[in-house]
Amino acid sequence: MKNYKIIEVKESIFKQNDQDANLLRKKLKDQHTFLLNLMASPGAGKTTTLIQILSILKSKLKIGVMEADIDSDVDAKKILENTGIDSIQLHTGGMCHLTAHMTEQGIDALDDHYDFLVLENVGNLVCPAEFDTGSHLNAAILSVPEGDDKPLKYPLMFQVCDLVIINKIDVAPYFDFDFAKAKENILMRNPNAKIFCISAKTGEGCQELANYLLSIID
Amino acid sequence: MKNYKIIEVKESIFKQNDQDANLLRKKLKDQHTFLLNLMASPGAGKTTTLIQILSILKSKLKIGVMEADIDSDVDAKKILENTGIDSIQLHTGGMCHLTAHMTEQGIDALDDHYDFLVLENVGNLVCPAEFDTGSHLNAAILSVPEGDDKPLKYPLMFQVCDLVIINKIDVAPYFDFDFAKAKENILMRNPNAKIFCISAKTGEGCQELANYLLSIID
Numbered sequence: 001m002k003n004y005k006i007i008e009v010k011e012s013i014f015k016q017n018d019q020d021a022n023l024l025r026k027k028l029k030d031q032h033t034f035l036l037n038l039m040a041s042p043g044a045g046k047t048t049t050l051i052q053i054l055s056i057l058k059s060k061l062k063i064g065v066m067e068a069d070i071d072s073d074v075d076a077k078k079i080l081e082n083t084g085i086d087s088i089q090l091h092t093g094g095m096c097h098l099t100a101h102m103t104e105q106g107i108d109a110l111d112d113h114y115d116f117l118v119l120e121n122v123g124n125l126v127c128p129a130e131f132d133t134g135s136h137l138n139a140a141i142l143s144v145p146e147g148d149d150k151p152l153k154y155p156l157m158f159q160v161c162d163l164v165i166i167n168k169i170d171v172a173p174y175f176d177f178d179f180a181k182a183k184e185n186i187l188m189r190n191p192n193a194k195i196f197c198i199s200a201k202t203g204e205g206c207q208e209l210a211n212y213l214l215s216i217i218d
Numbered sequence: 219m220k221n222y223k224i225i226e227v228k229e230s231i232f233k234q235n236d237q238d239a240n241l242l243r244k245k246l247k248d249q250h251t252f253l254l255n256l257m258a259s260p261g262a263g264k265t266t267t268l269i270q271i272l273s274i275l276k277s278k279l280k281i282g283v284m285e286a287d288i289d290s291d292v293d294a295k296k297i298l299e300n301t302g303i304d305s306i307q308l309h310t311g312g313m314c315h316l317t318a319h320m321t322e323q324g325i326d327a328l329d330d331h332y333d334f335l336v337l338e339n340v341g342n343l344v345c346p347a348e349f350d351t352g353s354h355l356n357a358a359i360l361s362v363p364e365g366d367d368k369p370l371k372y373p374l375m376f377q378v379c380d381l382v383i384i385n386k387i388d389v390a391p392y393f394d395f396d397f398a399k400a401k402e403n404i405l406m407r408n409p410n411a412k413i414f415c416i417s418a419k420t421g422e423g424c425q426e427l428a429n430y431l432l433s434i435i436d
Binding site: 071 | 259260261287288289290292312314340341342343344345348361363364365367368370371372373374386388389392393
């Protein structure tokens with residue numbers, strides 16, 4: 001009985017969110033703005049990856065970044081200091097994910113026209129996958145130290161992402177991470193997923209990832 | 219208005235859960251069973267840490283393990299194969315955390331008397347911290363590759379944990395992880411937190427951690 005109640009509540013939240021997300025996606029498309037929703041575990045390297053990729057893309061696109069966090073503003077500051085790109089911090093006030101409504105509030109706060117908007121979601125492989133933010137592309141980062149089995153344990157995350165970035169390949173020699181197995185597990189969840197292997201620390205693979213993003217934004 | 223609705227729902231779930239948790243905690247205490255709730259990010263090394271610690275403790279205590287996951291049963295199998303300890307897998311069916319009610323269902327399914335029960339929560343630094351499982355001790359693992367700033371970004375997790383295990387110290391030379399800073403950030407959230415540094419891979423520090431657990435269970 002208790003579980004049933006929770007599920008009912010969640011369903012009504014999802015329905016409202018899906019409507020909000022579809023409206024936001026269409027509105028952004030009409031304005032020629034591409035929205036990327038970037039998700040990952042805590043510490044997988046979301047912000048460092050963004051710094052690398054956006055540094056490459058900023059001469060070609062007008063970019064804005066929204067950094068979501070439960071608390072703290074370290075990420076938005078890091079983006080601004082390292083790239084000079086407009087960035088705002090969204091505090092979720094304890095919430096474990098972003099909704100389309102919260103995303104729209106962030107876009108309104110940025111208050112300018114952008115070709116490319118990036119939403120760095122809360123560090124969490126579970127809840128953010130359940131809420132459509134209105135983005136045109138969902139991407140997940142899987143870092144080598146986390147292990148190649150994560151798509152088995154967090155199925156929805158890898159199901160909803162059409163882009164998966166395997167990060168921290170520079171430390172691969174020190175971990176039991178099987179790249180072939182990781183790719184197999186990712187593709188089992190989403191056969192259409194594009195997979196890139198990078199090191200956001202050394203920059204390896206980042207140019208290819210930036211080229212890919214540019215090709216789908218244009 | 220939308221956010222207000224969600225918060226109201228969450229409050230009523232929390233209230234019911236707090237009551238369930240207090241009842242479960244008392245019931246277990248009366249049965250001389252100590253319940254540990256172990257939380258961490260995906261891939262921080264929860265299962266490997268348990269294998270090390272429980273292998274040390276199993277000659278002294280009757281132990282049962284509950285492995286929570288969205289999907290898959292790799293963890294319960296791993297515990298059983300590596301330690302021979304009773305373990306069951308709890309599928310949360312998409313839920314991002316465990317409640318006291320779900321924990322009690324797991325304990326009922328184990329269906330025996332244990333001195334020490336371990337609940338490995340869903341890999342997530344956000345939601346599990348919000349739900350009291352009825353445990354006598356909350357513990358978090360912070361792994362070196364995740365970074366020393368995690369207590370700044372996930373305040374509640376480090377606030378509710380009286381034991382914090384810094385894992386994967388064997389790969390510390392390959393990451394920019396400041397141990398003094400990490401400890402400072404942990405203690406800022408909970409000045410009473412006990413902190414242990416270990417490598418679940420090499421076993422370093424695991425005996426000290428096991429000794430500590432034994433001292434508080436007895």
